[in-house]
Amino acid sequence: MPGTEGEPTTVTADSHALATAEHTPIAGLAHDRRGISNPxxxxxxxxxxxxxxxxxxxxxxxxxxxxxxxxxxEEFADVLxxxxxxxxxxxxxxxxxxxxxxxxxxxxxxDRRGFIRxxxxxxxxxxxxxxxxAYDYSxxxxxxxxxxxxxxxxxxxxxxxxxxxxVFGGVIMLGVILxxxxxxxxxARHHDAVEATSLYWHFVDVVWIxxxxxxxFL
Amino acid sequence: MATHAxxxxxxxxxxxxxxxxxxxxxxxxxxIMYVINSFIFFLIGGVLALVVRAELARPGLQFLTDxxxxxxMFTMHATxxxxxxxxxxxxxxxxxxxxxxxxxxxxxxxxxxALSFWILPLGGILMISSFFTGGAAAAGWTSYPPLxxxxxxxxxxxxxxxWIVSLIxxxxxxxxxxINFLVxxxxxxxxxxxxxxxxxxxxxxxxxxVLVLMATPVITSALVMLFIDRNYGGTFFDPSGGGxxxxxxxxxxxxxxxxxxxxxxxxMGVISEILPVFSRKPLFGYKAFVFATxxxxxxxxxxxxxxxxxxxxxxxxxxxxxxxMIAVPTGVKMFNWVFTLFxxxxxxxxxxxxxxxxxxxxxxxxxxxxxxxxxxxxxxxxDTYWIVAHIHYVLxxxxxFGIFAGLYYWFPKMTGxxxxxxxxxxxxxxxxxxxxxxxxxxxxxxxxxxxxRIADYAAEAGWNDWNMAATIGGFVIxxxxxxxxxxxxxxxxxxxxxxxxxxxxxxxxWATSSPPPPYNFDQLPEIRSERPLFDARHxxxxx
Numbered sequence: 157m158p159g160t161e162g163e164p165t166t167v168t169a170d171s172h173a174l175a176t177a178e179h180t181p182i183a184g185l186a187h188d189r190r191g192i193s194n195p196x197x198x199x200x201x202x203x204x205x206x207x208x209x210x211x212x213x214x215x216x217x218x219x220x221x222x223x224x225x226x227x228x229x230e231e232f233a234d235v236l237x238x239x240x241x242x243x244x245x246x247x248x249x250x251x252x253x254x255x256x257x258x259x260x261x262x263x264x265x266x267d268r269r270g271f272i273r274x275x276x277x278x279x280x281x282x283x284x285x286x287x288x289x290a291y292d293y294s295x296x297x298x299x300x301x302x303x304x305x306x307x308x309x310x311x312x313x314x315x316x317x318x319x320x321x322x323v324f325g326g327v328i329m330l331g332v333i334l335x336x337x338x339x340x341x342x343x344a345r346h347h348d349a350v351e352a353t354s355l356y357w358h359f360v361d362v363v364w365i366x367x368x369x370x371x372x373f374l
Numbered sequence: 375m376a377t378h379a380x381x382x383x384x385x386x387x388x389x390x391x392x393x394x395x396x397x398x399x400x401x402x403x404x405x406i407m408y409v410i411n412s413f414i415f416f417l418i419g420g421v422l423a424l425v426v427r428a429e430l431a432r433p434g435l436q437f438l439t440d441x442x443x444x445x446x447m448f449t450m451h452a453t454x455x456x457x458x459x460x461x462x463x464x465x466x467x468x469x470x471x472x473x474x475x476x477x478x479x480x481x482x483x484x485x486x487x488a489l490s491f492w493i494l495p496l497g498g499i500l501m502i503s504s505f506f507t508g509g510a511a512a513a514g515w516t517s518y519p520p521l522x523x524x525x526x527x528x529x530x531x532x533x534x535x536x537w538i539v540s541l542i543x544x545x546x547x548x549x550x551x552x553i554n555f556l557v558x559x560x561x562x563x564x565x566x567x568x569x570x571x572x573x574x575x576x577x578x579x580x581x582x583x584v585l586v587l588m589a590t591p592v593i594t595s596a597l598v599m600l601f602i603d604r605n606y607g608g609t610f611f612d613p614s615g616g617g618x619x620x621x622x623x624x625x626x627x628x629x630x631x632x633x634x635x636x637x638x639x640x641x642m643g644v645i646s647e648i649l650p651v652f653s654r655k656p657l658f659g660y661k662a663f664v665f666a667t668x669x670x671x672x673x674x675x676x677x678x679x680x681x682x683x684x685x686x687x688x689x690x691x692x693x694x695x696x697x698x699m700i701a702v703p704t705g706v707k708m709f710n711w712v713f714t715l716f717x718x719x720x721x722x723x724x725x726x727x728x729x730x731x732x733x734x735x736x737x738x739x740x741x742x743x744x745x746x747x748x749x750x751x752x753x754x755x756x757d758t759y760w761i762v763a764h765i766h767y768v769l770x771x772x773x774x775f776g777i778f779a780g781l782y783y784w785f786p787k788m789t790g791x792x793x794x795x796x797x798x799x800x801x802x803x804x805x806x807x808x809x810x811x812x813x814x815x816x817x818x819x820x821x822x823x824x825x826x827r828i829a830d831y832a833a834e835a836g837w838n839d840w841n842m843a844a845t846i847g848g849f850v851i852x853x854x855x856x857x858x859x860x861x862x863x864x865x866x867x868x869x870x871x872x873x874x875x876x877x878x879x880x881x882x883x884w885a886t887s888s889p890p891p892p893y894n895f896d897q898l899p900e901i902r903s904e905r906p907l908f909d910a911r912h913x914x915x916x917x
Contacts, residue, residue, distance in 0.1 A: 194482045194557050201553040205591045212595025212625050216610055219624075224616045304607025307616040314602055314610075 199352035203359045206322070210363055213315055217370070220307045228308050235299045236312070238372035245288035246368050249323075252281035253361040256330075256354045263337075266344040272337045275350075278357070279334050282327040289320050312371060319363055326360050329353045399484035400892050401473050404491050406788055408466025409781070411495055412459050418502070419454035420852060422447050427812070427848035430841050433833040444829035445512035446533070450501070452515035453537065456637065457544050458498050460773050464640035465551050467780045468579040470788065472555060474883035475573045477564025477901070479893050482557035486550050493547035497540045504536040511537035514827060516626060517600070519611035519619050524604040535604060538597045545590045545597075548636075552586035555579055564882070566901030570664070573881045573904060574657060577664050578643030581671040585632040585639075588675070593629030596622060620687050627678035635674045637769055638736075639667060641776025642707060645729040648783050649711055650905075651879045652726035653718025660904060663710045666703035673700045683749055684756045690749045697747035704740055708733075723877070724798030728779035731806055735771025739764060742817065757827075760820025766813045778805075778858070785865070786872030790888040793869065797861040804854030811847025815840035880905035 192200075221227050228236065256278045262270035293313075296302075303313045333353050336342065342350055395403055425447045429437050438444045469487065473480055481487045504510040508531040513522035517537065522529045559580050563572070572580075600622065602608035609615030611622045650657045657663060673696060679688035680697045711733055720726065742764045746752045755761065778801075785793050819840050824831065831837055875884040884907055886895050899910040 192561075194561050197561065198483060198486075198553050198557050201556055201587060202549075205549050205553070205587050208588050209591035209595050212592040212628075213599075215625065216595070216599060216621055219621050220610065220617060223618060302607070303602065304609075307609050310602065310608040310610060310617075314599065314608065318598070 193348050195348040195352050196355070199355050203355060206359065210318075213318060214366075214370075217311045217315060220311055224307050229306060232299070232301055232305075232308055235296060235301050236372055238368070240292070241288055241295070242292050242368070242372070245285050245292065246364065248281050248288070249285050249361050249364050252278045252285070253358050255281065256357050260347075260350060260354050263342055263347045263350055264344055268337070268340070268342070271342065271350075272334065275330060275334045275337055279327060279330040282323060282330060282357075286320060286323055286327065289316070289323075315367055315371065319360070319367055322360050322363070326353075326357050329356060397488075399480070399488050401469050401481045401484065401487060402788070402890060402892075402894075404487050405466050405468075405470030407491055408462055408469055408494070411491075411498070412463035412466060415454050415458035415498055416463070417855070419451050419459055420855070422451035422454070424848055424852055426451060427845040429829060430831075431845035432842070433831050433835075433838060435830055438829065441829045442509065442512055445514075445827070446505070446510040448827060449512050449514050449517075449537075450505075450510050453501065453511070453541075454498075455769075456515060456633070457541060458494065458501070460637045460769060460777070461548065461633070462494055462544075463777050464582075464637065464773070465548070467644065467777070467784065468555065468575070468582075468640055469551070470784065471883060472576055472579055473558060473562065474787075474886070474890065474894060475576050475881050476559065476562060476567050477882050477895060477898050478558060478562035479895070481554050482562055483554050487554050490547045490550040490554065493543050493550075497543035497547065500536050500543070501540040504533040504540075507532045507536065509533045516623075516630070518626075519600065519603065519622050522600060522604075523612065529604075535601065538601045538604075542594055542597050545594050548586045548590050552583035552590075555583040556587065559583075564898055564901060566906075570661065571901060571904045571906075573643075574646035574660070574663055574667075575640070575643035575881075578639040578646070578667055581667050582636050582639045585636050585671055585674060589629040589632040589636075592625060593633075596625040596629070599625075620682070620685055623682050623685065624679070627681045628675075631678040631681065632671075632674045634768070635670055637773050638776075639670065641732065641773045641780075642667070644776045644780035644783070645711065645732050647879075647881065648725045648729045648779055649714045651783075651877050652721045652723060652729075653715050654721075655714055655718045656880075656905060656908075657710060658713035658716075659706075659710045662706055666706040666710075669703040670700060673703070680747060680752070683752045694747055694749050698744065701740065701744055701747075708737065708740075723782075724793065724795055724802065725779045725783040725877075727799065727802050728775050728782060731775040731802065732772055732779060735767055735775060735809065739767030739769075739771050742767060755820055757825055758820035759816040759824045759826055762826050763813050763816035763820060766809075766816070770809060770813070775805075778802075783877070784883075785862075786876050787883055787888050787890070789866060789869075790872050791865050791869035792872050792876060793865045794861050797857045797864075801854050801857045801861070804850055804857070808847045808850030808852075808854055811850060812844045813847070815843045815847075819844075875907065878911070880908045882906055885910075 226233075255274045259271050259274035259278060262268075262274055301309050301312070303309055330353060333342075333350055336349070395407070398404065425437065426444070429435070429444060429447075435441075438447070469481070469491075472478075501510075510533045511517065511522075511529065513529050513534065517529075517534070520528055522534055524530065524534075559572070559576060599608065599610040603610050603612060603617070609617040611617050611619050613619055646657055646663065677693055677697045677700060679693040682688050683690060683693070715730075742760070746755050746761065746764065782793055782798055785791070819837055822836060824835070824837050831841075872888045874887055876888075877884070881904075882895075882898065882901075883890070885899055899906050902909055
């Protein structure tokens with residue numbers, strides 16, 4: 157996982173996950189070095205569990221929606237307008253996935269400066285998304301829509317707030333990656349933490365595209 | 375490859391053993407801490423069960439003046455036993471055994487492994503602390519809303535909230551552990567250890583980890599929504615506000631039914647290691663066992679609503695049929711085990727005796743469960759003591775006997791000392807008799823209509839004798855734990871020295887010293903089958 161890859165001077169890229177254990181593996185007893193690396197497999201499994209978490213929330217959303225007609229209720233009929241600040245936020249998150257991927261391509265080519273620049277842009281875009289979401293919340297609050305205003309408010313704020321919390325987590329991970337990148341800890345051979353973080357960031361992006369489509373258009 | 379020295383750095387040793395244990399990332403030490411932590415919660419949960427049984431011994435309220443306190447007792451009993459004893463105890467045995475069994479030096483993510491462990495005592499302390507904040511959770515371990523909702527007649531106070539937060543923490547620990555197990559099993563196997571040469575214990579941990587990975591986040595979502603309903607004015611599960619109480623049950627059981635397999639599959643793995651060793655035969659039908667385990671895992675995701683037959687909102691034939699189908703792979707395993715014993719050269723050591731306890735008691739738990747898979751029968755038995763009997767035959771008769779089998783089996787590896795056989799057999803007899811005395815009468819109580827989760831019952835209901843029998847049995851079970859604790863203490867101080875391989879076992883953990891060095895193996899035998907040590911002892915003659 158990100159953060160376990162210290163000591164790049166003594167360890168090759170594909171054995172780092174073990175070498176930071178308090179004891180070192182014996183030659184020949186190490187893990188299978190073919191195929192996917194341990195941190196990336198770990199991240200994919202973690203994302204699988206996150207998918208199931210959001211599946212639970214989405215199931216609650218659709219079940220609640222099916223039981224409440226009309227949806228949205230009369231009082232909030234025009235509150236959720238997709239062509240507003242939320243569209244800008246959506247565009248920003250999608251762009252940030254691309255800049256994240258540009259960072260990956262850069263570090264694979266050993267282009268450390270390009271890598272740091274693109275990670276920094278991704279990091280800033282993530283923060284901007286969160287600020288825009290907070291601004292959007294403030295508009296909704298002014299319209300009188302809160303967590304407590306019936307099933308519509310409860311599901312909307314739960315889903316988007318949990319997504320926002322995941323963006324926040326992703327921003328922290330990007331911050332760590334940026335810091336470590338500036339410290340020169342990543343190279344073309346040694347950047348599993350970057351790959352794992354980008355997977356998580358894309359996942360957060362995909363969840364938002366689903367949320368945006370379902371909450372605002374469906 | 376890395377160029378570090380083979381031995382662990384001596385720097386940590388100078389800080390003292392306590393520092394070493396508190397900061398360790400060694401899967402063996404973490405596994406042992408899992409076991410000890412889980413055992414402590416087993417004792418606490420057991421005391422709560424004794425309070426419940428003492429109250430139910432006779433009609434009327436004798437010990438608890440307030441039924442709400444009784445509700446806290448059975449709620450916390452079940453919660454502690456499920457989430458802080460059985461699940462983490464089996465995860466702890468897996469933590470200890472899996473890297474050794476596949477010839478790995480440690481888990482894939484040793485520091486995350488330590489994190490998964492240390493979340494558990496934290497979650498446990500939060501859970502227990504709710505007793506001192508105006509009362510623990512009292513809505514049953516299932517915590518259905520509206521019973522668990524906020525409100526003066528529902529679940530007021532912080533107890534229910536602490537319960538939710540604590541379970542989210544424990545669930546996070548499980549998920550991190552599952553990711554760790556899966557990466558370890560997929561990526562860290564020794565050369566020659568193909569998937570179909572892995573010990574059955576490793577297979578069961580693999581399937582269990584998939585279940586945890588896919589199911590535990592779903593209950594986290596249910597708990598989060600319950601927390602929002604209670605504290606932030608949400609209406610997910612509040613029908614008066616447009617929500618649905620049944621929705622909670624669906625999401626809850628989508629996790630909690632697979633959780634039953636999380637609690638039984640690793641125990642099946644334990645006895646599948648023990649039966650071949652003590653009958654001097656390979657496991658009968660290795661591949662059938664693996665596929666049956668996978669089938670149970672897959673079917674486990676499609677039977678959750680059999681807990682909800684009486685809600686009137688589930689499609690009964692579908693869930694009934696799939697529930698019956700689970701009996702098929704389970705039956706396959708029964709044949710695997712029985713034919714492993716058949717014509718074997720049996721040595722009745724304590725691990726084998728507990729494994730046979732598992733076999734017989736789990737068989738009863740499977741049969742009485744199949745009764746309630748049948749919809750008309752379930753309508754009569756729902757929420758009666760029959761259900762209490764069923765879950766205890768599965769989770770105590772199955773999982774707990776399996777856990778003790780595993781503890782007796784691996785104690786020599788963990789400590790280098792043998793547990794005393796005599797005390798072990800005394801424990802088994804007391805536990806076996808006490809268990810059946812407690813839980814078999816609950817079948818009769820259930821058929822006679824005694825509902826679960828009641829503190830009192832009418833003296834003329836005809837339930838007095840069976841309840842008294844169950845209470846006596848409960849205290850016999852409690853007594854059976856004492857020889858075990860005594861056994862651990864005397865054996866640690868003066869038990870027979872175990873040596874590397876006291877049982878003449880089959881799997882790799884016995885190919886290293888007892889206890890193993892921090893890096894596990896100096897060298898590994900050649901791995902040509904699922905029994906590399908048997909091959910090493912007997913060469914080609916064994917084939």
